[in-house]
Each structure stands twice: as structure tokens, then as C-alpha cells.
Amino acid sequence: MKLPESIQVIERGWLSSNNVVLHARTGAVVVDSGYGAHVPQTLALLERVVAEKKLSRLVNTHCHSDHMGGNAAIRAKYGCRTSIPEGEAALIDDWDEQALILAIADQSAERFSYDDTFRDGDTLQMGGYDWQVIAAPGHDTHAVIFHSPDARVLISGDALWENGFGVVFPQLFGRDTALAETRATLEAIGRLEVDVVIPGHGRPFGDAGAALERAFYRLEGYEEDITRLARHCAKVMLSFALLEKRSMPLAELPAYVARVPILAELNSRYLRMTPAAMADWLVNELERAGAARRNDGRLHATGS
Structure with a gap:
């Protein structure tokens, strides 16, 4: 299992999401920014990785606190373009702390601005590769994943980890279709050509099929009870x-x-x-x- 040289993963823990840095001559792109309490650490890690190169863009898989908590600080330091999933735009515009699962969960994030949005079916150029934007509802209704057919790499956010996936919050709080959406997302991942999965938390891994088996097993337990x-x-x-x-x-x-x-x-x-x-x-x-x-x-x- 080997990632292309232009793709670098800063593996974090569970409080902060991983940061995925994709290098190109036009500047680096970082996917997800970690939790607000870890901002000094995030900035130090990025400075080490990006060095004198320009950080040109910040992209989010979804807008939970552990993935967007460093957005404001990164944007302030680098002046980079910030892009979020289209479905998150109204929540960020209104800073809807309930929908963003902030104060209601004793979590926080600094409010930030964004420049543009992307949606299912779009293509992003990152790290010298084209990445397909794929809707990945379940854990977050508006979440996306990024797949590069040429690199055979999936940036999965919290839609798939090596041993599970992110909590399906919407199912618990009024969206009765969220578990079904989670199943559809996992099935969609199963149809992709993938050699390496970069999850939102945990190390990158190679056996997507085995991870999907574990994820479906966990999902079945939730569907039953x-x-x-x-x-x-x-x-x-x-x-x-x-x-x-x-x-x-x-x-x-x-x-x-x-x-x-x-x-x-x-x-x-x-x-x-x-x-x-x-x-x-x-x-x-x-x-x-x-x-x-x-x-x-x-x-x-x-x-x-």
C-alpha cells in the first residue's frame, strides 16, 4: 500500500480529524482542518509540511467541529480559498449551532467564511489528480467523499474508517432515512476502484473490502436495534x-x-x-x- 508522492497524510487522533495535504506546483490543498482546541498544533504541522510552498485551498469533507475547527485560523494565516460541500453552505452562513452539532454537544468551532461550494458529480483538481466528489450522507447528511480513479485513492472522511464509520447522528434526531443513506453510501464505496483509503480518523489502509464488511456488520446491528x-x-x-x-x-x-x-x-x-x-x-x-x-x-x- 503506497500513496502517490503528492499526497501526504497528517494522522491525528479522535479529537481532530486527519489532515490530507495534496501537493502541486500551483500550491497545496488541505482536506479538513481538525478541532479548534488543536489549532496551534494544526498550524505547526501544516507549516512543517507545506514549508515555503503556498497553501492555495482548504476543502472540507463535512462541517463537524473536528473537521472544520481549524478553518478560520488556516484561512487567516494562508489566505487560502476555502471550499465546502454545497449542502453545508446555509448552515455555515447562518452558523446553525444545532445543525452543526456544536453547543448542543458541548463542542465549539470558530466561525469562518468560505469562497465556493462543490456538489456530488463535481471534479476537483488536487495534488495533480482529478477527484470525483461523491455524496456520502449518513454520519452527516451533507458529507462528501473524494475519489481519484487514476490514483485509486479514496478520501473517505467519516463515511468509512478501517473499523466502522462516524456516528449516524441524523437517524437519532429525526431523519429516519439516515441508516438507509449510510448503507447506500457504503454500497457506493464498494463500487469504486480503490487501493488506498484515507479515513477522517485513523491510519490510511488498503483493504477496503474488509473495512466495508466490518462497517456493514456494525450497520446491521444499528438497523436491528x-x-x-x-x-x-x-x-x-x-x-x-x-x-x-x-x-x-x-x-x-x-x-x-x-x-x-x-x-x-x-x-x-x-x-x-x-x-x-x-x-x-x-x-x-x-x-x-x-x-x-x-x-x-x-x-x-x-x-x-
Whole structure:
């Protein structure tokens, strides 16, 4: 498994998405910008990778906080053209924090401006290759993926990881077709000629077929029991908050899960626990998964 020389992946963690840098004589393009709390790190990493070359464009697969959180800072530093999926434009124009899953999830991002949009069926020139823009609804209704038939590379965002895909938020909060859309997106990926997948989180990988098998297996579990998806979402939300804060007082967790709107709504709709029971369950689940540990009355993140 080898990427073309013009494509460079800055692998991050789970709080910030990967940054994909595509080099060309006309300037570099970066796909996705990470989380706002990591902006200094993101800028330092990009400076090292881009060096004296010009960063000419910033592109987003979708507009969740961990993928667009560095947009404003990158745009300010490099003066680069910024392009987003067409479906995200109204949300960014209005800075719709609910639709963008910001304050309702105890997340943040600096508001930014963009120059243009792209849609399903468009072609972007990045890193010396033509990239097909392919709609990838599911995790985010307006998300896209980028496929280069010549390079046989897929930039998959959160539509496909090596072991799963991003939480299908819309299904939990009113879009009853989101799991079906996720299935259609995975099926569309399966029809592409791909040697290397660059996911939004995790390392690039080569066996797209095996990753799709795992993704379909996970999806079937959610289709059979929507509460599985709700439980997964709750764990992801607390884990993300913990990654940003690094630790949280255990005694304050019941109030936290009752106060943060997305956690409170998940509990009201699907889990139906007391806040104390939900907090205790979440702590046990994160510890069991190796994502957190208890020490000195606090819950500590173990990852990045």
C-alpha cells in the first residue's frame, strides 16, 4: 500500500480529524482542518509540511467541529480559498449551532467564511489528480467523499474508517432515512476502484473490502436495534468531551449528562436512565473500552 508522492497524510487522533495535504506546483490543498482546541498544533504541522510552498485551498469533507475547527485560523494565516460541500453552505452562513452539532454537544468551532461550494458529480483538481466528489450522507447528511480513479485513492472522511464509520447522528434526531443513506453510501464505496483509503480518523489502509464488511456488520446491528446506535453515540459524545478537557470530576458527571442537550435528549428518547445511572454506565463503558480511567475522583482520557 503506497500513496502517490503528492499526497501526504497528517494522522491525528479522535479529537481532530486527519489532515490530507495534496501537493502541486500551483500550491497545496488541505482536506479538513481538525478541532479548534488543536489549532496551534494544526498550524505547526501544516507549516512543517507545506514549508515555503503556498497553501492555495482548504476543502472540507463535512462541517463537524473536528473537521472544520481549524478553518478560520488556516484561512487567516494562508489566505487560502476555502471550499465546502454545497449542502453545508446555509448552515455555515447562518452558523446553525444545532445543525452543526456544536453547543448542543458541548463542542465549539470558530466561525469562518468560505469562497465556493462543490456538489456530488463535481471534479476537483488536487495534488495533480482529478477527484470525483461523491455524496456520502449518513454520519452527516451533507458529507462528501473524494475519489481519484487514476490514483485509486479514496478520501473517505467519516463515511468509512478501517473499523466502522462516524456516528449516524441524523437517524437519532429525526431523519429516519439516515441508516438507509449510510448503507447506500457504503454500497457506493464498494463500487469504486480503490487501493488506498484515507479515513477522517485513523491510519490510511488498503483493504477496503474488509473495512466495508466490518462497517456493514456494525450497520446491521444499528438497523436491528436503534438503541445500540444511541448507546454508541452517548459514549462517543462523552469520550470526545473528555479528550478535549483531558479529565472531568466524577461527581459532576451526572449534572453534565443532564445539562448537555445531545446527551440529555439521547437519554430521554432512548436510554431512559437517571442522570446518575447514565453517568455511571458511561464511565464503566469508557473504562472497559480503554478510553478512560478513574483516578483521584476524576475521569481521565487515555487517548488523543
